[in-house]
Amino acid sequence: MAMLGRRPVRPSGPVTIHDVAKAAQVSLSTVSKALNGTGQLREETRDMVRRVAEELRFRPSEIARSLSGRQRRTIGLISSDHHGRFSLPVLEGIQDTLDAESISVFLCNAAGDPERERQHIHSLLANRVDGIIVTGTRATPRHPLNLEGEHLPVFYAFSRVVDPDYPCLLPDDRGGGQLAGEHLCRLGRSHVVHVTGPAHVEAVQHRRQGLEHALAEHGLALPPERVLTGSWSEAWGHEAVDRILAAWPSTDAIFCGNDQIARGVVDALRARGVRVPADIAVVGFDNWEIIAAATRPPLTTVDMNLHELGRQAGLQLLTMIDGGEVRGVQRLPCSLVVRESCGGQMSQNRG
Amino acid sequence: MAMLGRRPVRPSGPVTIHDVAKAAQVSLSTVSKALNGTGQLREETRDMVRRVAEELRFRPSEIARSLSGRQRRTIGLISSDHHGRFSLPVLEGIQDTLDAESISVFLCNAAGDPERERQHIHSLLANRVDGIIVTGTRATPRHPLNLEGEHLPVFYAFSRVVDPDYPCLLPDDRGGGQLAGEHLCRLGRSHVVHVTGPAHVEAVQHRRQGLEHALAEHGLALPPERVLTGSWSEAWGHEAVDRILAAWPSTDAIFCGNDQIARGVVDALRARGVRVPADIAVVGFDNWEIIAAATRPPLTTVDMNLHELGRQAGLQLLTMIDGGEVRGVQRLPCSLVVRESCGGQMSQNRG
DNA sequence: GCAGTCACGGAAAGCGTTTTCCGTTGTGAG
DNA sequence: CTCACAACGGAAAACGCTTTCCGTGACTGC
Numbered sequence: 001m002a003m004l005g006r007r008p009v010r011p012s013g014p015v016t017i018h019d020v021a022k023a024a025q026v027s028l029s030t031v032s033k034a035l036n037g038t039g040q041l042r043e044e045t046r047d048m049v050r051r052v053a054e055e056l057r058f059r060p061s062e063i064a065r066s067l068s069g070r071q072r073r074t075i076g077l078i079s080s081d082h083h084g085r086f087s088l089p090v091l092e093g094i095q096d097t098l099d100a101e102s103i104s105v106f107l108c109n110a111a112g113d114p115e116r117e118r119q120h121i122h123s124l125l126a127n128r129v130d131g132i133i134v135t136g137t138r139a140t141p142r143h144p145l146n147l148e149g150e151h152l153p154v155f156y157a158f159s160r161v162v163d164p165d166y167p168c169l170l171p172d173d174r175g176g177g178q179l180a181g182e183h184l185c186r187l188g189r190s191h192v193v194h195v196t197g198p199a200h201v202e203a204v205q206h207r208r209q210g211l212e213h214a215l216a217e218h219g220l221a222l223p224p225e226r227v228l229t230g231s232w233s234e235a236w237g238h239e240a241v242d243r244i245l246a247a248w249p250s251t252d253a254i255f256c257g258n259d260q261i262a263r264g265v266v267d268a269l270r271a272r273g274v275r276v277p278a279d280i281a282v283v284g285f286d287n288w289e290i291i292a293a294a295t296r297p298p299l300t301t302v303d304m305n306l307h308e309l310g311r312q313a314g315l316q317l318l319t320m321i322d323g324g325e326v327r328g329v330q331r332l333p334c335s336l337v338v339r340e341s342c343g344g345q346m347s348q349n350r351g
Numbered sequence: 352m353a354m355l356g357r358r359p360v361r362p363s364g365p366v367t368i369h370d371v372a373k374a375a376q377v378s379l380s381t382v383s384k385a386l387n388g389t390g391q392l393r394e395e396t397r398d399m400v401r402r403v404a405e406e407l408r409f410r411p412s413e414i415a416r417s418l419s420g421r422q423r424r425t426i427g428l429i430s431s432d433h434h435g436r437f438s439l440p441v442l443e444g445i446q447d448t449l450d451a452e453s454i455s456v457f458l459c460n461a462a463g464d465p466e467r468e469r470q471h472i473h474s475l476l477a478n479r480v481d482g483i484i485v486t487g488t489r490a491t492p493r494h495p496l497n498l499e500g501e502h503l504p505v506f507y508a509f510s511r512v513v514d515p516d517y518p519c520l521l522p523d524d525r526g527g528g529q530l531a532g533e534h535l536c537r538l539g540r541s542h543v544v545h546v547t548g549p550a551h552v553e554a555v556q557h558r559r560q561g562l563e564h565a566l567a568e569h570g571l572a573l574p575p576e577r578v579l580t581g582s583w584s585e586a587w588g589h590e591a592v593d594r595i596l597a598a599w600p601s602t603d604a605i606f607c608g609n610d611q612i613a614r615g616v617v618d619a620l621r622a623r624g625v626r627v628p629a630d631i632a633v634v635g636f637d638n639w640e641i642i643a644a645a646t647r648p649p650l651t652t653v654d655m656n657l658h659e660l661g662r663q664a665g666l667q668l669l670t671m672i673d674g675g676e677v678r679g680v681q682r683l684p685c686s687l688v689v690r691e692s693c694g695g696q697m698s699q700n701r702g
Numbered sequence: 703g704c705a706g707t708c709a710c711g712g713a714a715a716g717c718g719t720t721t722t723c724c725g726t727t728g729t730g731a732g
Numbered sequence: 733c734t735c736a737c738a739a740c741g742g743a744a745a746a747c748g749c750t751t752t753c754c755g756t757g758a759c760t761g762c
Binding site for chain 2 (some may be wrong): 099
């Protein structure tokens with residue numbers, strides 16, 4: 001009356017390699033070899049073991065594997081960003097790379113708290129991760145990770161370290177600014193104003209330099225007073241428009257430090273009866289879809305390719321883990337996403 | 352001439368318990384006991400061992416620990432959301448809970464791809480996690496995780512499962528709609544229109560029901576034709592305003608299904624010279640800071656408390672891991688964030 | 703002074719893998 | 733028919749820790 005069939009019995013916990021060995025009537029080592037494709041076994045044996053293992057739903061314990069010296073195939077990801085506007089695409093890019101290599105990720109959110117960060121690092125070290133990626137805000141450069149004396153590859157993605165020797169990948173803000181400037185010049189605009197974020201932020205300075213460079217190549221100057229620094233908000237965009245219209249009525253283009261400012265600028269211009277792009281062209285920065293696409297007209301803006309940045313960060317860490325040398329600040333090119341706030345691409349011959 | 356000092360020598364890799372034992376001149380087991388507070392040791396011995404361990408920067412391998420039967424103290428987090436507008440706060444809430452318990456998190460981004468999800472689950476199982484939290488979009492109910500026959504606690508946070516028996520935590524959308532409705536009623540508004548997202552979405556239905564309920568309690572009806580369903584976009588907000596002003600000029604309040612719609616509505620109203628909130632009060636949903644606060648006037652809106660939702664999801668999973676019974680759909684109350692789009696709280700006696 | 707108790711700390715057996723090293727067996731050649 | 737040599741697969745050590753079980757020595761009480 002009892003079930004006497006060959007239903008696999010699993011008394012306690014997951015199937016181990018022992019269970020497989022017993023079921024397949026071979027030794028432990030044979031199972032291991034069969035499943036890992038190592039050693040010298042008849043193909044026949046291999047297949048048999050494989051079949052049994054599958055039937056038993058054997059799933060080798062990664063823990064046990066890592067213990068016996070293999071690579072851990074796990075990395076740590078420390079994020080200091082809580083707002084997450086930028087972290088998320090980066091994070092996804094990183095995962096893309098690591099997924100492809102079947103590497104697991106320990107996620108740690110330090111939330112800017114040094115004590116919490118310390119604990120997370122401790123935990124990562126205790127878990128013997130193969131490497132660490134740090135990501136988060138880059139507004140202010142951070143100190144390098146304190147690895148408690150351990151040696152471990154660390155890569156900084158979208159995160160600036162005080163010492164420029166540490167391997168890190170950042171968007172090419174200068175290039176981004178340049179893209180915007182060139183686009184405006186190509187469209188024949190010549191009275192450009194730059195409305196941007198806090199003056200002390202590195203990205204703000206770089207974007208401005210890029211713009212300046214592009215304008216210069218077209219024989220145009222960007223006088224310092226036409227660079228308005230403020231906060232990263234729509235409200236600042238509105239305020240800036242007041243000043244611009246009052247001070248320089250001949251303005252025909254505004255490059256904004258981010259999309260929120262750009263949205264404020266566009267809204268304010270519309271409210272004042274200034275046509276975008278006919279009277280004034282506007283370029284944003286970030287390509288924050290939800291804002292850029294909803295603006296009326298939709299924003300032409302610079303995209304930092306954060307997903308790609310994450311992907312490459314992942315690759316670089318892998319390189320480091322494999323013993324490769326990676327150092328210093330690298331910059332990933334931005335790209336320009338053309339929507340309607342500068343006029344169609346059709347008119348690009350007009351300049 | 353050689354350095355004969357007692358500089359701790361670390362020939363290869365991390366310090367092990369052996370190294371500590373040797374340095375402290377005691378046995379392995381004594382070190383383990385001293386460091387874990389188990390066994391019977393003189394406080395003196397304990398201290399001594401502790402000191403040596405610290406000096407050597409001994410960091411017990413979590414891997415080895417988990418192998419020898421202890422709890423793994425690690426969970427998996429499967430996220431199917433790539434946009435991440437909602438995942439992020441949830442995710443942070445979860446981490447808050449788990450950090451407090453020193454539990455590590457394996458992050459997996461399935462990105463909606465079943466094959467990728469399968470691989471991640473496999474990896475989590477192989478890593479012997481203690482439990483799994485699934486989070487992501489809830490627009491359409493998902494199938495339960497396929498655990499390959501393994502038994503493991505799984506909790507669904509902000510993610511709907513087809514079978515309502517699975518343990519899951521969702522925002523109380525109905526309650527949220529009710530909050531909005533009550534707020535409007537209290538402010539004396541009586542001609543309410545509801546502009547919301549796709550009709551088939553559960554949250555859309557619930558929010559509408561909540562609104563209806565609140566109105567009913569104040570003797571007001573919400574005729575079906577005054578519920579306008581569309582997309583979750585600003586553009587839809589604009590369009591809806593056209594219809595509303597044409598069809599029901601006496602409208603004095605609009606409850607929007609999310610903040611993007613609300614923003615579109617407010618912008619459109621302003622463009623048509625309708626004053627917000629004087630003529631029409633507007634309530635949003637989501638409390639998406641970046642939109643709600645930047646709208647002019649800033650949006651009064653419903654907050655789903657996603658961070659708290661994540662926190663509680665973490666706690667629930669811990670309960671399950673500890674053997675507790677958790678089942679069925681639970682709802683977390685929303686709260687109302689009052690800004691300016693309905694008028695100040697001052698005027699609440701006006702009704 | 704002697705047995706009986708403790709307090710202490712060491713030896714060793716796991717935990718689930720991989721990997722190295724050997725002992726079989728079967729084959730072909732001499 | 734024996735020998736050498738592959739080819740195959742098993743035994744056992746190792747990975748770094750926890751934990752159980754014991755052996756020691758020092759203390760108590762008589």
